[in-house]
Amino acid sequence: MSHSDVVSAVTAAREAGEPDRLVDLVPYARFLGVSFELSAGDSLFRLPFRDSHIGNPHLPALHGGLMGAFMESAAILDLLWRQEALAVPKVVDFAIDYLRPGRPQDLFAGCDIRRQGKRVANVGITAWQADDAGTPRTIATARSHFLVGEASASGG
Amino acid sequence: MSHSDVVSAVTAAREAGEPDRLVDLVPYARFLGVSFELSAGDSLFRLPFRDSHIGNPHLPALHGGLMGAFMESAAILDLLWRQEALAVPKVVDFAIDYLRPGRPQDLFAGCDIRRQGKRVANVGITAWQADDAGTPRTIATARSHFLVGEASASGG
Secondary structure, three states: OOHHHHHHHHHHHHHHOOHHHHHHHOHHHHHHOOEEEEEOOEEEEEEOOOHHHEEEOOOOEEOHHHHHHHHHHHHHHHHHHHOOOOOOOEEEEEEEEEOOOOOOOOEEEEEEEEEEOOOEEEEEEEEEEEOOOOOEEEEEEEEEEEEOOHHHHOOO | OOHHHHHHHHHHHHHHOOHHHHHHHOHHHHHHOOEEEEEOOEEEEEEOOOHHHEEEOOOOEEOHHHHHHHHHHHHHHHHHHHOOOOOOOEEEEEEEEEOOOOOOOOEEEEEEEEEEOOOEEEEEEEEEEEOOOOOEEEEEEEEEEEEOOHHHHOOO
16 A cells, blocks of 8 residues: 555545544554544544453453554544544554453543644543443553654655 | 363463463464464564554554554463463553564564562563564564452452
């Protein structure tokens, strides 16, 4: 996939108002079944539950690394949707705190682009699930830096 | 899977000297195709390459979150193999620095249990790939804390 393919895909998704189309730009996110919609202007990401997503069958609990991968994908997709440069961001670092075990059910995430510079973006990501009463409970929080802009598109 | 199932599986793997058997205790690691062998006494983990592991098709590069999930799985498996308590460790946090793009090929990892207390273990993880000349090059480094021991087995 060339840089101009990415530009075309992002432009088309934005014009159609369909962020979910961007998932096709990140094969691993598509493979996980991630979906991306807007809710009152905010990005809302969903990771559908699968048995293969279990990390600890004793609890059982979602695999922590999988949750991290989902949240990192969410940040990439959020930047693709909102950033000025039409290039796939390159991750620099990622740090996650696990607050509760992930239950064997769908996981949701939202993103907060805390700073978007010309070269680096700082993104906070929160993941949650509904408890038995349907109340959202935070499962994990993370923050990540990404290289963005044209330098990222050329691999530098 | 009960706590005694985990104890039996870990005991059997250790007695047989076959660490790869432990991968069955972590469904998501098995799903990724992770393998676990010993090399001169050190743990050696491998993530086989698949097209669905691509995060950035423009480079192309392995998905960063997938690399993190693999490295977190490696730490869990290394603790299962080496720690005193026969329980699946529970991850507390995980921080990764991405040093080079992951090439579309197998990724390897090794672990260093830096501190193992009664309740918490600190593990460093390094991931690498061979370059064109076959020389190993570090792709990412990470560190993670885990709850270990009996408290972890009872979900606390």
